[in-house]
Amino acid sequence: MKRIQIILVLIIALAMLVACGGNDAKQDSDLSDQVEETAQEKDDAEKKDDVSIGIIQLAPHEALDKGYEGFVAGLAERGYVEGENLSLDYNNAQGDPSNATTIAQKLVNSNPDLIFAVATQAAQAAANQTSEIPIVITAVTDPEQSGLVKSNDQPETNVTGTSDLTPVKEQMELIKELMPEATRVGVIFNSSEDNSIIQAKMAEDAIKELGLEYVELTVSKTDEISAVTQSAVGKIDVMYTPTDNLISNNMTAVTNITTPAGIPVVCGEVAMLDGGGLLTLGVDYYELGKQAGEMAADILAGKSNPAEMAIQHQKEFSFDVNPELAEELGITIPDEMLEKSNWEKTE
Numbered sequence: 505m506k507r508i509q510i511i512l513v514l515i516i517a518l519a520m521l522v523a524c525g526g527n528d529a530k531q532d533s534d535l536s537d538q539v540e541e542t543a544q545e546k547d548d549a550e551k552k553d554d555v556s557i558g559i560i561q562l563a564p565h566e567a568l569d570k571g572y573e574g575f576v577a578g579l580a581e582r583g584y585v586e587g588e589n590l591s592l593d594y595n596n597a598q599g600d601p602s603n604a605t606t607i608a609q610k611l612v613n614s615n616p617d618l619i620f621a622v623a624t625q626a627a628q629a630a631a632n633q634t635s636e637i638p639i640v641i642t643a644v645t646d647p648e649q650s651g652l653v654k655s656n657d658q659p660e661t662n663v664t665g666t667s668d669l670t671p672v673k674e675q676m677e678l679i680k681e682l683m684p685e686a687t688r689v690g691v692i693f694n695s696s697e698d699n700s701i702i703q704a705k706m707a708e709d710a711i712k713e714l715g716l717e718y719v720e721l722t723v724s725k726t727d728e729i730s731a732v733t734q735s736a737v738g739k740i741d742v743m744y745t746p747t748d749n750l751i752s753n754n755m756t757a758v759t760n761i762t763t764p765a766g767i768p769v770v771c772g773e774v775a776m777l778d779g780g781g782l783l784t785l786g787v788d789y790y791e792l793g794k795q796a797g798e799m800a801a802d803i804l805a806g807k808s809n810p811a812e813m814a815i816q817h818q819k820e821f822s823f824d825v826n827p828e829l830a831e832e833l834g835i836t837i838p839d840e841m842l843e844k845s846n847w848e849k850t851e
Contacts, residue, residue: 552583555618555804556591558611560630562623563599565753566775567668571622571642571793578797584804597626599753604629612637618800621665622793623749624650624699631663638803638810641665642796643789645699645747647815656815664799664813666792668747670772671821672703675744675785676710679770682783682835683742690740690767692721692732692758694750703746703772723750729757737765747772747786755779768833774824777847782833783825787818822846 557579561568572594576586584590593616597603608629611619619639621627627641631652642665644650653659656667679686689711693700704720711718719740723732729751736743743762745751751758752775759780762769771781773789795816802808824847830837 552589552805554589554591555584556593556614556616557800558614558616558619559592559594560604560607560611560619560621560626561594561596562601562604562626563749563753564596565749566778567747567752567773567789568622568643568749570775570789571796572620574790574793574795575620575622575640575642575797575800576793577790578794579801580797581794582798582801582805584801597629599749601625601629605632608633617804620796620800624697627652627663627665628698631661635662637662638800639663639665640796640800640803640810642792643668643747645669646702649702650698653815658811659813659815660811662810664803664810664815666796666799666816666818668699668773668787668789668792669817670703670747670786672706672746672772673710674821675770675772676707676714676716678783678785679742679744680714680716682837683768686716686741688717688719688740688742690719690721690736690743692723692729692736692743692745692751693748694724695722696724697748697750700746700748700750703748707744707746726750726754726757729754730761733758733761737761737767740767743767743769745769745771745776745781752776752779755781763829763832766833768829768835774822774847777824777826778849780829781826782829782835783823783837785821785823788822792818 561572586592595607597607604626612633619630619637621630621639621641623643627644630639639662644667647653648656652663653661691704691707693704708718721732721736723729755776756779759769763780768782771784773786774784823841823844825837825845827842
């Protein structure tokens with residue numbers, strides 16, 4: 505009897521070991537399945553659906569080009585890569601608003617997942633053609649005043665993006681600081697560009713607040729620039745141009761006259777220094793475009809709605825100067841300012 509009891513105990517112990525081993529195997533299997541499911545979920549989360557974006561850029565110049573480049577980079581950082589899961593239909597209006605309208609119509613007819621518009625008139629052209637397709641913008645000074653959104657803080661339309669509003673007041677203060685003998689400031693801008701009109705008014709207010717004289721110099725087409733600039737010689741001590749697409753594209757038409765006349769040109773953005781501008785405290789269009797690309801990625805992923813996405817601005821502005829031109833014009837730039845400048849002339 506005792507032998508039978510021992511045998512039964514051994515049988516029960518063996519059964520328990522087998523059961524435990526089975527449970528352990530099952531737990532290992534379940535754990536393995538969970539790991540595989542988690543990895544698959546991660547892969548699915550990182551995988552992006554194929555999307556299409558229509559691009560409309562107002563004109564071909566460095567600032568707007570940088571905005572587009574930054575936009576593509578911002579998308580890529582968020583997993584949307586051209587040629588892999590992203591197709592881009594790039595179009596340039598060559599500075600002609602009527603071309604911008606035609607391009608916008610074409611893009612809307614092709615029904616992309618999103619439209620990216622670079623500069624105010626390009627953005628207006630796109631917004632006039634659709635209220636359904638999401639539109640992300642950059643290089644637009646004031647989307648609200650330009651009629652693109654109901655409010656920069658709460659768009660309530662299909663439009664959102666980044667503003668290139670520069671620190672106009674601070675730019676005018678630089679004139680006062682670095683050119684204390686200058687009393688007459690000429691502001692040259694395209695009277696057909698909403699963004700330029702907005703900045704010119706801001707400049708006028710700041711100039712008058714500083715006790716200086718504001719001289720308005722308006723143009724509406726390329727062949728007016730030289731004549732208007734020439735007419736200002738002897739009437740102004742310094743010239744200012746905002747982030748104006750027409751002037752930016754034709755800076756040498758301004759500086760070929762102002763530099764020989766000893767008139768420095770303070771610019772709204774750094775690309776204008778390549779055309780003979782003296783200095784700027786301005787925005788970085790690549791970074792603005794990158795911010796816009798990140799906003800577009802959120803929209804494409806279904807995380808955000810343009811109507812609820814506030815217009816974004818650049819938080820820190822960069823000082824850049826052409827030191828050789830400053831020396832030629834007899835303007836002293838403090839060492840601490842020179843150290844901040846990263847501008848190098850493009851050959």
